[in-house]
Amino acid sequence: MNTTHILSAFDRDLEAVQALVVRMGGLVETALLDASEALDTRDEDLAARVRAGDDAIDGLEEQINTQCAMLLALRAPTASDLRTVLTVMKIAAALERAGDYAKNLAKRTAVLAQMTPVPGASGAIRRLAKAVVLMLTDALDAYIRRDVSLAEDVRLRDREIDQMYNSIFREFLTHMMEDPRNIGACMHLHFIAKNIERVGDHATAVAEQVIYLVTGEMPGDERPKFDSMATGTER
Template identity: 85%
Template sequence: MNTAHILTAFDRDLEAAQALVMRMGGLVEAALLDAAEALDTRDEDMAARVRAGDAAIDGIEEEIHTRCALLLALRGPTAGDLRTVLTLMRIAAALERSGDYAKNLAKRTSVLAQMIHVPGASGAIRRLAKAVVQMLTDALDAYIRRDLKLAEDVRRRDHDIDQMYNSIFREFLTHMMEDPRTIGPCMHLHFIAKNIERVGDHATAVAEQVIYLVTGSLPEDERPKVDSTGAGA
């Protein structure tokens, strides 16, 4: 049996799956930023493109899982290689869910375009989305570089996202109390902010998978959470 040939084939297949994950991550990041921009500018055409683009994200996740399943079945990876394949599958799942949240955000754009404008709300949503996308970018970079320090930093930054979300939630409450006409749009905007905050949770999950990949175990301490709104997933 040509062991060198088998190892080379495994590496090639693994690199192909990793390339798909990075491509998927790029699509998710773009979808989140475009959805936030569409909300800010009330661009319904851009929002429609984000919704349509979710199918490509789903398709890549399916291909990643198929490739990883074949790696497990045909290559029989052990130890670190096995952790890598499992990590890829979990990261792909987190990215797919994040893409769903971007699509959900875009769905609200056409509804909000017909409602009263809430001053400063869409800009705050956009800033939150940019912060979360940066987390996701760094988490994927940490995976490619096997950078434990960067992964741990991403995990800590989930606390900052929670604080941003809580601040936005309080702003919405203030608007609703001061002007009842904003209740409808603020409810939609709160749903959007919560969706983006959940993407932050998924970015944190990606970072935790990097920690698992590098160390062989997931973090034992619980994530620091500061969601004081009482909103559920």
């Protein structure tokens, strides 16, 4: 049996799958940025394009899972190669969920476009989205480079995202208390902010998969998280 031929075939197949992951990540990043821009500028056409683009993200996850299943069945990877295939599948799942959150953001944009704007809210959400997209970009870069230090940095930055989300949440509460007419819009905006915060959680999950891929172990320490009720306390 030509072992070298088998190994090179596996490497070639794995590179093709990893290229799909990178493409999928790029689509998710663009969707999040476009969705937050559509909210900020009240651009319903852009929001519609984000919603339509989710099919491509879902399609890539299916393609990745199919190719990974073929790798497992035909190439019988062992040790680190098996770990890589499993990591790819988990990263694809995290990206698919992030894409769903971008789609949900775009859906609410169409509703909010018909409501009176809440001062400063869409800009704050856009800043949160940019910070989360940077996390996701760095997590994927860490995967490509097998960079544990960068992955750890991404993992720790999730706390900053929680703080940003909590600050936005407090702003929404203030707007609702000052003027009950803001309640409907602020509820939609809160769900959007929460969805973006959850994307940060998925970016963190990608970073943790990178650490697992390189070291063979998931991080043992629990990340400090600020509570979801925006009290400013850690849990």
